[in-house]
Amino acid sequence: MSDDPLLAVRDLETHYPITKGWLRREVGRVRAVDGISFDLARGETLGLVGESGSGKTTAAHSILGIETPTGGEIRFDGTPIEERSGESLRAFRRRVQLVVQDPNDALNPRMPVGEAVAEPLTVHGFDDAERRRAIAEDLLERVGLSAADHGRYPHEFSGGEKQRISIARALIVNPDLIVADEPTSALDARVRADVLDLLADIRREFDVAVLFISHDLDVVRRFCDRVAVMYLGEIVERGPTDAVFRDPDHPYTQVLRSSVPSLDPTDRRLGRPLTETVPEPSDPPSGCRFHPRCPAVISPDSIDLPRETWRSVAAFRFTVQTGELPPAVAPGRDADGSISADTVRETFDLPDAVSDDTLDETIDRAAAAIADGNVEQAGTILEAGVPTPCESTTPEAVSRGDGRSVQCLRFDPSVDADQIADDGSRLGDD
Numbered sequence: 543m544s545d546d547p548l549l550a551v552r553d554l555e556t557h558y559p560i561t562k563g564w565l566r567r568e569v570g571r572v573r574a575v576d577g578i579s580f581d582l583a584r585g586e587t588l589g590l591v592g593e594s595g596s597g598k599t600t601a602a603h604s605i606l607g608i609e610t611p612t613g614g615e616i617r618f619d620g621t622p623i624e625e626r627s628g629e630s631l632r633a634f635r636r637r638v639q640l641v642v643q644d645p646n647d648a649l650n651p652r653m654p655v656g657e658a659v660a661e662p663l664t665v666h667g668f669d670d671a672e673r674r675r676a677i678a679e680d681l682l683e684r685v686g687l688s689a690a691d692h693g694r695y696p697h698e699f700s701g702g703e704k705q706r707i708s709i710a711r712a713l714i715v716n717p718d719l720i721v722a723d724e725p726t727s728a729l730d731a732r733v734r735a736d737v738l739d740l741l742a743d744i745r746r747e748f749d750v751a752v753l754f755i756s757h758d759l760d761v762v763r764r765f766c767d768r769v770a771v772m773y774l775g776e777i778v779e780r781g782p783t784d785a786v787f788r789d790p791d792h793p794y795t796q797v798l799r800s801s802v803p804s805l806d807p808t809d810r811r812l813g814r815p816l817t818e819t820v821p822e823p824s825d826p827p828s829g830c831r832f833h834p835r836c837p838a839v840i841s842p843d844s845i846d847l848p849r850e851t852w853r854s855v856a857a858f859r860f861t862v863q864t865g866e867l868p869p870a871v872a873p874g875r876d877a878d879g880s881i882s883a884d885t886v887r888e889t890f891d892l893p894d895a896v897s898d899d900t901l902d903e904t905i906d907r908a909a910a911a912i913a914d915g916n917v918e919q920a921g922t923i924l925e926a927g928v929p930t931p932c933e934s935t936t937p938e939a940v941s942r943g944d945g946r947s948v949q950c951l952r953f954d955p956s957v958d959a960d961q962i963a964d965d966g967s968r969l970g971d972d
């Protein structure tokens with residue numbers, strides 16, 4: 543066995559072209575995965591979490607060769623996967639198996655489940671039919687079904703049972719890595735726990751590594767040794783699962799965690815995003831991609847405000863720029879249509895005046911533009927008058943010890959602590 547990690551992903555990039563016209567001219571790119579790196583050791587479980595659209599499935603499909611990466615490198619057992627061909631490629635396809643969210647996608651409705659479980663053996667040249675059947679029956683039992691289920695068809699099983707069958711099918715070729723893409727999301731809560739327990743058991747029994755993809759932090763916390771948090775194609779935080787979820791460093795992880803009350807109902811230091819709109823991965827924000835939504839976005843040197851006031855000002859800017867204004871101030875509002883700049887200030891929890899004169903004038907002008915129904919102009923005014931270092935500087939990953947790292951300017955030693963306006967380690971709900 544080599545010293546290389548089982549899986550080493552470096553600067554992986556998978557962009558999808560956006561094309562136009564019958565010549566299919568490329569007019570842009572969806573940056574679904576945009577430079578992620580991680581290692582997975584033998585027998586380890588790594589969770590890849592993030593909201594829908596953050597690039598988790600694209601990352602998994604790139605590793606499996608279902609999608610072709612546009613950049614970076616993926617090494618499996620020390621060998622770049624694009625260098626594999628012939629026997630080495632066949633071995634890779636055996637050693638890495640996929641379990642998908644909906645087991646119906648993995649099972650042919652007209653094939654008895656025993657045959658479905660045994661099918662990968664056939665594909666990999668295992669000719670002895672009787673032996674194939676015996677192995678499949680053994681696996682059906684090991685995933686909690688019965689050898690006698692061998693001749694039954696998928697429709698005779700519940701969703702949870704079908705997922706057990708697809709896990710048996712993945713295991714039959716004795717893989718080193720299972721990529722599990724939302725394997726329990728389609729199941730109801732009780733069955734989900736059973737299938738997770740099964741996955742945990744077989745991982746130990748078969749000593750198989752698992753790349754576990756999920757938007758469900760609770761599930762990842764129960765199952766994974768380590769976690770990598772993805773946002774808009776990038777990994778923004780990583781580390782041992784317990785440590786990351788107990789005390790997340792990245793505001794995005796804090797926001798994600800705050801949407802899962804069961805993770806720690808006593809912890810009130812929760813963040814809410816400034817805006818709900820997730821930007822398009824074809825046009826990600828500059829600097830830190832989370833900055834337009836980040837409740838801990840950093841104020842520039844030039845603006846010195848109490849923290850809560852700065853947060854309201856930043857929320858004002860980014861909400862106006864997304865164009866999704868609260869109904870009270872949105873263009874086309876009911877009533878007689880006329881509102882004052884003061885109403886705009888009130889709606890956004892902005893004080894009547896802020897201590898910084900230039901900023902106060904910016905807010906006035908933007909509020910007046912909104913009162914006139916000119917949201918775009920207000921956005922332009924705020925973009926120029928309410929800058930943040932988070933939009934102009936791309937954060938590097940900063941090591942936080944114990945195998946943790948975070949990609950956030952709040953942890954960059956060169957950023958002035960005054961700008962962060964708290965101790966830099968967490969969001970407060972103060």
Ligand SMILES: Nc1ncnc2c1ncn2[C@@H]1O[C@H](COP(=O)(O)OP(=O)(O)OP(=O)(O)O)[C@@H](O)[C@H]1O
Pocket residue numbers: 558572573574592593594595596597598599600601757823
């Ligand atoms: N074949 C494709 N062509 C163009 N864009 C794509 C393609 N597949 C995915 N995308 C886009 O890439 C981005 C990342 O999608 P991906 O499915 O990898 O995210 P995800 O985190 O797995 O989300 P989900 O949980 O919803 O599947 C999304 O904006 C998605 O619309």
